[in-house]
Amino acid sequence: MSDAAQPRIELYAERQAPKRSALDKAVLDFAGRFRGALSRGDMRRMNRVVQRVMEQEGELQGLDAGALDAAVHALRLDLRRAPELSALTDTQLARAFGVVREVSGRFKGQRHRGVQIMGAFAMMRGRLAEMSTGEGKTLTATLAAGTAALSGRPVHVVTVNDYLARRDAELMTPVYRALGLSVGIVISGQKPEERRAAYACDITYCTNKELAFDYLRDRMVLGQQDSNVRLKLEGLAGASRTRDLRLRGLHVAIVDEADSVLVDEARTPLVISENADGDVDAAVIAQAMELAAKLETPRDYLVHIDERRISLTQAGNERVREVAEPLGGVWRGTVMREELARQALSAGLLFHRDHQYLVREGKVQIIDEGTGRVMPDRFWGDGLHQMIEHKEGCKLSHRRATIARMTYQRFFRRYRHLCGMSGTARQVAGELWQVYRLPVTRIPTHRPIQRVHRPDLVTERGEEKWRLITARVRELHERGCPVLIGTRTVAASEEASAMLTAAGLPHRLLNAAQDGQEAAIVSEAGQRGHITIATSMAGRGTDIELGPGVEDLGGLHVIMSERHDARRVDDQLAGRAGRQGQKGHFEAILSLDDPLMEMDRAGVLRAVTLPLRKAHGPLVRRLLLKAMQRRAERIHAGMRRQLMKSDEMQTRILAFSGQSE
Numbered sequence: 001m002s003d004a005a006q007p008r009i010e011l012y013a014e015r016q017a018p019k020r021s022a023l024d025k026a027v028l029d030f031a032g033r034f035r036g037a038l039s040r041g042d043m044r045r046m047n048r049v050v051q052r053v054m055e056q057e058g059e060l061q062g063l064d065a066g067a068l069d070a071a072v073h074a075l076r077l078d079l080r081r082a083p084e085l086s087a088l089t090d091t092q093l094a095r096a097f098g099v100v101r102e103v104s105g106r107f108k109g110q111r112h113r114g115v116q117i118m119g120a121f122a123m124m125r126g127r128l129a130e131m132s133t134g135e136g137k138t139l140t141a142t143l144a145a146g147t148a149a150l151s152g153r154p155v156h157v158v159t160v161n162d163y164l165a166r167r168d169a170e171l172m173t174p175v176y177r178a179l180g181l182s183v184g185i186v187i188s189g190q191k192p193e194e195r196r197a198a199y200a201c202d203i204t205y206c207t208n209k210e211l212a213f214d215y216l217r218d219r220m221v222l223g224q225q226d227s228n229v230r231l232k233l234e235g236l237a238g239a240s241r242t243r244d245l246r247l248r249g250l251h252v253a254i255v256d257e258a259d260s261v262l263v264d265e266a267r268t269p270l271v272i273s274e275n276a277d278g279d280v281d282a283a284v285i286a287q288a289m290e291l292a293a294k295l296e297t298p299r300d301y302l303v304h305i306d307e308r309r310i311s312l313t314q315a316g317n318e319r320v321r322e323v324a325e326p327l328g329g330v331w332r333g334t335v336m337r338e339e340l341a342r343q344a345l346s347a348g349l350l351f352h353r354d355h356q357y358l359v360r361e362g363k364v365q366i367i368d369e370g371t372g373r374v375m376p377d378r379f380w381g382d383g384l385h386q387m388i389e390h391k392e393g394c395k396l397s398h399r400r401a402t403i404a405r406m407t408y409q410r411f412f413r414r415y416r417h418l419c420g421m422s423g424t425a426r427q428v429a430g431e432l433w434q435v436y437r438l439p440v441t442r443i444p445t446h447r448p449i450q451r452v453h454r455p456d457l458v459t460e461r462g463e464e465k466w467r468l469i470t471a472r473v474r475e476l477h478e479r480g481c482p483v484l485i486g487t488r489t490v491a492a493s494e495e496a497s498a499m500l501t502a503a504g505l506p507h508r509l510l511n512a513a514q515d516g517q518e519a520a521i522v523s524e525a526g527q528r529g530h531i532t533i534a535t536s537m538a539g540r541g542t543d544i545e546l547g548p549g550v551e552d553l554g555g556l557h558v559i560m561s562e563r564h565d566a567r568r569v570d571d572q573l574a575g576r577a578g579r580q581g582q583k584g585h586f587e588a589i590l591s592l593d594d595p596l597m598e599m600d601r602a603g604v605l606r607a608v609t610l611p612l613r614k615a616h617g618p619l620v621r622r623l624l625l626k627a628m629q630r631r632a633e634r635i636h637a638g639m640r641r642q643l644m645k646s647d648e649m650q651t652r653i654l655a656f657s658g659q660s661e
């Protein structure tokens with residue numbers, strides 16, 4: 001790329017949060033309600049860009065290889081003049097999309113469709129393009145990533161797991177290479193030099209987790225100040241400190257599965273910890289667990305299942321003091337002993353094997369409840385991990401100390417240009433605007449959706465539910481229809497597998513395994529006669545191709561056996577059927593025994609609605625479960641707000657002591 005003009009990009013660029021008054025913020029939050037829907041004018045502009053791209057098709061297809069290269073070169077020179085991505089005009093975008101589309105047609109055999117051009121246009125305008133599952137988001141990203149990279153800005157294409165990062169990068173590399181752009185991949189297990197080399201490429205495909213942690217490590221090198229200013233001030237370009245940096249700043253992020261990355265993952269803070277000096281005091285852990293066994297609910301403590309929290313009552317505090325104070329040591333401090341008691345109660349009551357964690361090779365490994373995947377490198381803090389290890393009879397792991405911490409919310413807000421794609425973002429549009437100032441724009445589908453949604457079936461009891469599911473699966477299987485059964489947790493998928501095995505129905509079970517294997521199994525789920533069980537999130541982002549003759553049988557049949565805490569995850573599961581205008585069926589077979597009903601802690605709603613359920617049956621049961629799901633969504637949104645608040649507060653406090661990031 002030495003032939004092109006030097007891009008005028010900043011060293012380690014990132015956006016500084018604008019200082020706004022509370023009133024300004026409130027006005028902006030309010031205005032956001034109207035930002036998602038495109039105005040008629042915006043719509044006209046978007047359609048005009050699509051039209052202009054299509055109009056160039058003849059001219060561009062007529063170019064020979066040399067002439068197309070020259071067109072790419074001219075485009076690059078033109079795009080590099082823009083001081084900001086947002087300054088690119090519609091005419092420039094239309095030309096860029098036209099050229100990238102032609103290159104994609106020649107080197108990949110796929111020309112972007114009108115709706116994909118719309119999605120890319122929305123992203124170049126700093127929006128989140130909501131495109132239904134199966135609409136080809138991977139290809140859509142090439143228009144935006146290619147254009148942004150040709151303008152000289154480092155682009156990060158962010159996705160949810162290693163498998164997808166690698167797969168998407170490899171799939172699209174022919175297009176980028178033909179545009180003269182280099183592509184890097186950042187996934188887990190890579191060394192710092194490999195990462196640095198990948199981030200030095202024009203376009204880097206990476207997972208949100210690796211990216212955010214690499215940034216966090218860079219911040220530890222750079223310290224607190226505005227990094228760009230600091231680099232300039234200290235004249236560090238080329239000096240040793242920049243050599244330690246991994247990224248080149250936060251210029252452009254294109255986030256795939258954006259609701260999962262920006263909203264769901266945002267519930268967990270990013271923490272870099274290291275093995276701390278000294279072992280965990282095994283005696284204290286054992287004492288805490290013994291103490292917890294002596295406490296009784298509701299006298300001593302209350303369990304808040306929905307918020308996953310335990311609180312001690314006045315009597316409980318007193319009891320803890322009585323039992324623990326004589327033990328001496330850490331037990332003498334009131335705050336400490338109450339915290340230990342709460343943690344020990346949580347370890348026993350809120351964290352369950354095969355739900356929140358697995359025990360593998362004598363180690364407690366956390367399960368990501370959203371994806372059902374195991375996260376071997378994560379640990380619960382404040383002694384909780386060790387208490388669970390104690391409970392399971394495992395060897396206690398090392399004590400860990402936090403050395404840096406931040407949230408995804410804070411991280412992604414720092415991008416100069418943030419945009420994304422998702423099949424399901426509308427339900428969290430308010431939050432995406434409030435947190436990231438990212439409006440959601442709905443893009444129409446390429447072909448009309450043919451998926452049939454059957455009404456939910458809700459039984460009173462779990463056993464009845466599984467009987468119905470097994471019967472339905474058998475009926476479909478006998479006709480040769482492929483069936484995909486979605487469960488919420490690993491444990492539930494195993495239960496489902498046991499049921500089907502008992503019923504003599506051959507199936508493939510997919511949970512918490514490797515992403516690559518998962519994707520392979522999910523992608524085969526559309527073959528005639530296949531039965532597949534998967535946790536709701538497994539295989540997200542993988543295409544399910546229908547086998548020969550399967551469309552005539554009604555396409556893939558998806559059965560949801562449990563509602564997830566968020567409607568979006570259910571919608572993702574439904575979207576596995578009827579992709580790209582193909583035929584497909586979706587139905588939910590649920591029960592009032594499902595864990596979602598735990599939200600109804602004391603069973604009040606259940607008791608109140610019992611006569612109604614008797615009189616009106618299924619409808620009331622259906623509404624009851626929906627109400628619980630809304631409640632779960634509200635609680636989780638509250639937890640994310642709380643995390644953001646505490647993150648902001650901590651930044652303010654730590655900024656004084658110079659420890660944050």
Ligand SMILES: Nc1ncnc2c1ncn2[C@@H]1O[C@H](COP(=O)(O)OP(=O)(O)OP(=O)(O)O)[C@@H](O)[C@H]1O
Nearest residue numbers: 110111112113133134135136137138139423541543
């Ligand atoms: N313009 C196109 N021409 C031909 N085939 C296309 C085009 N765009 C996408 N496809 C094909 O459509 C299929 C679905 O694409 P992809 O998996 O990217 O969808 P998606 O929107 O990411 O789905 P999900 O929301 O489930 O992640 C792929 O097989 C892809 O090759």
